[in-house]
Amino acid sequence: xxxxxxxxxMVDERSSCEALCRQHYGRVLQxxxxxxxxxxxxxxxxxxxxxxxxxxxxxQNPIHSWEAWLTRVTVNACRDRRRSGWWKWWRELHSEFxxxxxxSSVATAEEHALRGETREQIWRCICAxxxxxxxxxALRRIEGWSNEETAELLGLSAGSVKRHLFHxxxxxxxxxxxx
Amino acid sequence: MKSCVxxxxxxxxxxxxxxxxxxxxxATCASCASRYQQLNQTLAHAEQELQTGCPPHxxxxxxxxxxxxxxxxxxxxxxxxxxxxxxxRPPPEPLVHTGVHDPEVRRFLAREVSPALSVxxxxxxxxxxxxxxxxxYVYAALAGxxxxxxxxxxxxxxxxxxxxxxFFAD
Numbered sequence: 001x002x003x004x005x006x007x008x009x010m011v012d013e014r015s016s017c018e019a020l021c022r023q024h025y026g027r028v029l030q031x032x033x034x035x036x037x038x039x040x041x042x043x044x045x046x047x048x049x050x051x052x053x054x055x056x057x058x059x060q061n062p063i064h065s066w067e068a069w070l071t072r073v074t075v076n077a078c079r080d081r082r083r084s085g086w087w088k089w090w091r092e093l094h095s096e097f098x099x100x101x102x103x104s105s106v107a108t109a110e111e112h113a114l115r116g117e118t119r120e121q122i123w124r125c126i127c128a129x130x131x132x133x134x135x136x137x138a139l140r141r142i143e144g145w146s147n148e149e150t151a152e153l154l155g156l157s158a159g160s161v162k163r164h165l166f167h168x169x170x171x172x173x174x175x176x177x178x179x
Numbered sequence: 180m181k182s183c184v185x186x187x188x189x190x191x192x193x194x195x196x197x198x199x200x201x202x203x204x205x206a207t208c209a210s211c212a213s214r215y216q217q218l219n220q221t222l223a224h225a226e227q228e229l230q231t232g233c234p235p236h237x238x239x240x241x242x243x244x245x246x247x248x249x250x251x252x253x254x255x256x257x258x259x260x261x262x263x264x265x266x267x268r269p270p271p272e273p274l275v276h277t278g279v280h281d282p283e284v285r286r287f288l289a290r291e292v293s294p295a296l297s298v299x300x301x302x303x304x305x306x307x308x309x310x311x312x313x314x315x316y317v318y319a320a321l322a323g324x325x326x327x328x329x330x331x332x333x334x335x336x337x338x339x340x341x342x343x344x345x346f347f348a349d
Contacts, residue, residue: 030230037234122225123234141226162196169190169222176221 017057020066021050027143028074034138035078037127045077052077071143072153075135082131125175129168136164137172183211189218 028049032042052073056063063069126134132154139150140161151158184192184201191197192205192215205211 033234034229039234039236042234118224119228119232120235122228122232125225126229138229142229162194166187166190166194169193170187172225173186173190173218173222176225177218 013057017054020053020057024067024070025050028070031071031074031138031143032078034126034142035075035134036081037123041081045074045081049074049077068149068153071139071145075139075153079131121176122172125172128175129171133164133168133171136161137168140165141169183208183214186214186218189215193218193222 025046029042029046032045032049033039036042036045049070053066053070056069126137129137135154136150136156139145139153140147145153147158147161150156151161154161156164184204188197188201189205189211192202197205205215
C-alpha cells in the first residue's frame with residue numbers, strides 16, 4: 001500500500017515537473033534569446049536553467065513562485081554565459097547576421113529582404129544595448145514584469161529600472177527611427 | 180501647452196509616465212500625435228519581434244578566424260620578432276664582475292679559503308721531465324730500441340724484423 005502511494009507520488013511529481021517545464025520553456029527560451037542575442041547559446045542556457053529547475057524540484061525546497069525563480073536563474077545564467085565567453089562576445093559584436101533562414105510569409109523577394117533587414121536591425125539594436133539595459137528591457141517589455149518586480153529580480157531600485165528602461169527605449173527609437 | 184513636446188517626452192508618454200497635460204497635448208496636436216504614433220509603431224514592432232522572433236544565425240566565426248586571422252597574425256609576429264632581433268635589439272651588456280663587498284666574507288676568503296686552495300704540504304714533488312732532444316730518438320733507433328717512428332720505413336731495422344725476439348729466446 002505504502003509502495004503504491006510512493007510510486008503514485010513519484011509519478012505525480014514527475015508529471016507536474018514536466019508540466020512546469022512545458023509551461024515555462026518558451027518564455028525562458030525567449031528571454032535567453034533577448035539577453036544573449038544568439039539562438040544556439042540561448043537554447044543551451046535554457047536547457048541549463050531547466051536542469052537546475054529539475055534539481056531544485058527534486059530537493060523539494062519550497063519555491064513561492066516558479067516563474068520568478070526561473071526568471072532570476074535565467075538572468076544569472078545568461079550573465080555567467082556572457083562572462084565566460086567574453087572574448088567570443090566581443091568578437092560577435094563585430095559580426096553580421098545571416099538573414100537567409102528567416103521564415104517569410106510575404107510574397108515578393110523585395111518585401112522579404114525589407115522585412116529581414118528590419119529584423120536584423122532590431123536584433124542589432126538589442127545587441128548594442130548594455131547588459132543591464134537589455135535585462136531591464138527584456139523583463140519589463142518582453143516578460144511584462146512591473147518596475148518593482150523587475151527591481152527585485154535584478155537587485156536594483158525601481159528608479160534605476162525606470163532609468164535603464166528609458167535609455168534602452170530611447171536608443172531603440174533613435175536607431176530604428178532613422179531607418 | 181502650445182509648443183510641441185520633445186522625443187524624450189514622447190517616450191515618457193509611451194511608458195505612461197508623462198503628466199496629464201502632456202498627454203492631452205499629444206492627443207490634440209496633430210504633429211505630436213503623428214510622431215507619437217510613429218514612435219509607438221516602431222517600438223511595438225521591435226517588442227513584438229523580441230517576444231516572438233528568433234535572433235538570426237551568425238556566420239561561423241571559427242572558419243573565418245582560423246582561415247585568415249591566425250596565420251596573418253603569426254606572420255606579422257614572426258616579422259616583428261626578426262626585425263627586432265636584427266635591427267632594434269641593443270647589444271648585450273658586458274659581464275659585470277661582482278666583487279665581494281662584505282668585509283667579513285672577504286676576511287674569511289683571505290684567511291681560510293685562499294690558503295686551503297694553495298696548500299702544498301705533504302705533496303710528493305716529482306721532477307719535471309727534461310725535454311728529450313731528437314738525437315736521443317736517433318740513437319735509440321740505431322741501437323734497435325724504442326722508438327722506431329722516425330726511421331725510414333724502406334729500411335728494415337732490427338726492432339721491426341724481430342720485435343718479439345725475447346719470446347723465442349731460450
